[in-house]
Amino acid sequence: MPVLRQPGVVLSDHVIQVPLDHDDPAGEQISVYAREAVAAGREADKLPWLLFLQGGPGGRSPRPLGRDSWLVRALDDYRVLLLDQRGTGRSTPANRQTLALRGTPQAQADYLSHFRSDAIVRDAEVFRRHLIGRKLLGRGGDRNGDGRWSLLGQSFGGFCVLTYLSRFPEAIKEAFVTGGLAGLRTGPEDVYRAAYPRVARKNDGHYARYPQDVEAARRIAGHLREKRVELPDGGVLSAEAFQALGLMLGAGTGSHTLHYLLEDAWVTGAAGPELSDGFLAGVRAELSFDSGPLFALLHESIYGQRSVSPEGTRWAAQRVRPEFPGFDVDRSLADGAPVHFTGEMIYPWMFETDPALRPLREAAEILAERKDWPDLYDPARLASNEVPVVAAVYHDDMYVDTADSLATARTVRGLRTWVTDEWEHDGLRVSGGQVLDRLIRMARGEV
Template sequence: MAKEVNCTMATAKLLGKRTHQVPGRLSVSELFFEVPKDHANPSYGTLRLFARSVERFEKPIDASKREVKQPPWFKDCEAIRKTLTADFPEEKKKWSIMGQSFGKVAERNKAYYNKYTEDIHRVKDIIRYIEKENITLPSGGRLSVLRLRQLGILFGFHGTMDTVHEMITRFTSDLNQFGYFTRPTLAAFSDLLPFDTMPLYALVHEPLYARNNAPNWSADRMMKQNPDFTNVSADSPNPVYFTGEMVFKDMFNDYDELTNLKETAEILATTDDWPELYDEAQLARNEVPVYSATYMEDMYVHFDFARDTASKINNCHNFITNVLYHDALAHKTDELMKQLFALRDDTID
């Protein structure tokens, strides 16, 4: 049975704020807040949170009369909202939210191998070598076939398909020239995957979606049901598919920083009393304007799921595109924000 958590939401403490102009006539503020680790038990201590806000950059004729406007936020952290809207008129305390929606690994593999057909046999040669060697990475941990395939996590970003090809080329060049993988190549490989430096990413990636049941290593279970991803034989005529943004149980054997967290990961994977994540009835009554982007070619969340989710949120205005990927907010900022601000400020009639 799911747990119900009732607590009074504390106000976040604003520790600092710096604002900079970025291309696209955008003004970006970087903020640090202090909030309780557990709002139900404030005595447990505090955490420091980092957040960014974005608004249109407008240079006033008279800087002394510049209006202080309510900023649009990408994530509605309730405690932060209370702090930042403390002096707002009541009608502006409900700020607008701009967010991203995320979906499709098999198609990205096909696109990769269509672009770099030579990598079909290169990847298999690399796998043959990994399977017969015990390879320790400079950062610690081991280079397994599964860890190699996790390069596919990059397929959902702008330009990073080429990054994967470059890595495969380096591995191939090492084998052809030296007969083994050199330290610089192995170090470059380690740097491409984030789990040693962001262990929480691996720990909570599946549990954070759980409600009323245990995630129970869902990526492992689902991959076994998909022939495209269970084929890892170097002797098969089919390409070996890379995985995407999945977290697998064996990662806690492969990554040095994760090996000490195996027991914690297992507890989180088997816990089944997670509370409800969302109040769908309240979302259907939502009054806060939401401006979101859904990417038809997004690898991390299926387009249909993203569109269905947006449809359940009242007052949600959705920008749908097939020319941007999941990282558009970071790497196509001006293009994306132009569209989101247009949803807020413009009209099509």
């Protein structure tokens, strides 16, 4: 097993083979990769394991740069497993290049249907049994000797924690969730009916902080309505694509980053004012799904449960959007109103404007029309939960509805919440371990 040493941390690779469909264990196999992180000098200690479930869907695990971010705190007490969820990172990839090998759009969609949280937690269970379901020889192991491990779920990773608690509670010693308590019985339309007003409030906050951006955004959107503009990768920057930069607004520094992007938008070229190469490169970096196509392909499916939404997801964000006319760019331009940026929404036109998604347009349509998504959560089992669970709920989180999070917290027996407006959705990553430390102390009864 390769070992990499960085300042304060020792990193090791693990790869397992799992069934594409866990209900067909003799069928096609895929690889799932995870990186083990342990504090330098403690490699041989019998530390308890902490599995990290990344946000997304479709996000690879963090790539440590030494003992950084929340690992500063986690490695005091745990041996951490950073899981590249199936289809991401160094696990068997799922993108336009590899999915082309599947052939038809229907075959691609059938393959992708196995990449939600229910499959991810079953992969994790294979990993748990591989690492600590039996005694390890000479290193690692579980301090209590009972084969359980702890979970840390960020955003979508928290959704995975709820699925894990619904399926394999006996495998979990304790669980920490940051910004990721899903509504157990919330359908996709309700998700977006709650999301658009939250995003509107983030827009209001941004424009109050940077009032000059009102005219800057209107000028850019108006230009994009009049002219076809391509990004450096050949993608199309439409006015609606420009609005999608609002995904940034839910992060702690997102408003500032958006402002600096807008202020560098224009240069004077041979034909007069035009959008600068630097601006277009920055926009491309924010909008392209080339490094995470599963986010676009599966995002609405994470809300699909046959007992909640038997009609399927059917591009819920697009269908609900007309209920919120403040996001109509043409109306805003005509009325002299601020152009509202959108948030964590996936729209069908993205599969036309983004080169990384264009070949997957038909597969995405099939997934959007699917009506038999299995349920992801077991409310009855969660109501009788015995696993200690603590969760950071961010006040007015742009990505995950606070009301849904608190309703779920009341449903999961024994779950304790810390509601805070000190951090935004990315608090786990940017707080230097403070968010995780608070949750650990809560789980231990220290606060």
